[in-house]
Amino acid sequence: MAIVTLSNDFQASLMAGLKDLHEIQQFKHYIKKNKAFVQLVDSLKKILSEDQHVVIRGLANNSEVFFEAFIGEFGVFYGAIERTGIKIDCKYTGCNRKALGLHNDDAVDIYNQPKFGFIQVTKPDPLKSVSNGVVVIDDLVKKLKFENPKLLDDLLAIPVPMLSYGINYISDQRDEIITGEPILYKKDGMYQVRFDDNRIAHYYYKKKLKQSHEELCMIENFIKIAHNIKHIYHLECGDILIHNNLTTLHDRSECSLLINEDGHFDSREIMVSFAR
Numbered sequence: 001m002a003i004v005t006l007s008n009d010f011q012a013s014l015m016a017g018l019k020d021l022h023e024i025q026q027f028k029h030y031i032k033k034n035k036a037f038v039q040l041v042d043s044l045k046k047i048l049s050e051d052q053h054v055v056i057r058g059l060a061n062n063s064e065v066f067f068e069a070f071i072g073e074f075g076v077f078y079g080a081i082e083r084t085g086i087k088i089d090c091k092y093t094g095c096n097r098k099a100l101g102l103h104n105d106d107a108v109d110i111y112n113q114p115k116f117g118f119i120q121v122t123k124p125d126p127l128k129s130v131s132n133g134v135v136v137i138d139d140l141v142k143k144l145k146f147e148n149p150k151l152l153d154d155l156l157a158i159p160v161p162m163l164s165y166g167i168n169y170i171s172d173q174r175d176e177i178i179t180g181e182p183i184l185y186k187k188d189g190m191y192q193v194r195f196d197d198n199r200i201a202h203y204y205y206k207k208k209l210k211q212s213h214e215e216l217c218m219i220e221n222f223i224k225i226a227h228n229i230k231h232i233y234h235l236e237c238g239d240i241l242i243h244n245n246l247t248t249l250h251d252r253s254e255c256s257l258l259i260n261e262d263g264h265f266d267s268r269e270i271m272v273s274f275a276r
């Protein structure tokens, strides 16, 4: 479990240093020139290369511009920040009040799937202690090699269909995308993953086809073992979870809603974006 907390002194100097900054270039300059921040980013990169994910506590700055500048330290900024709360009428997964199953983001993006995902909690859930889970695929492979090598072989060999209209909700392109890749693959010496159960279900629903019992069992066994080795984090307001989106899966427990007299909801809010 990798959690990095900024000391009170570090947080105070950071708040003082960032309070008058507004432009992206100002934030980028601060991040590049502040010695403590350079060391922080360096440490986070080392942890990410070893643990494939990390939680940072104390880097609370609710500004999208700062978030973008920070993400830029880890790769090419994705181009958009999703800022969302939990809704009742939610048309995509990010604002769903129900639990989100294990997945990696933009799993249908074969050529340009983002490498690092960043989730910052900007408002806590009004009632529940929501958990964010992370499964490190390398750990899962090690377990399978010992416990179930046949399942590992299947996950590396058997293509599984996914269907999506566009890569994600911000895509302008809404053409049908169908992929057929194994859930696990090896690239640059690392085991990687491509998995989104919703997209798989969507394929069978749209094509009016029945998923084979063998495929269903393979996926259910994969998910069951993944849950056994899942790291669970209860993110506080301001916490940022960085996950390698290619070498880990993530999920989220269900959220609650507080309804006001005027019908307005209060709910957990997050900022999400990626680096390629």
Ligand SMILES: [Fe+2]
Pocket: 103, 104, 105, 250
């Ligand atoms: Fe996600």
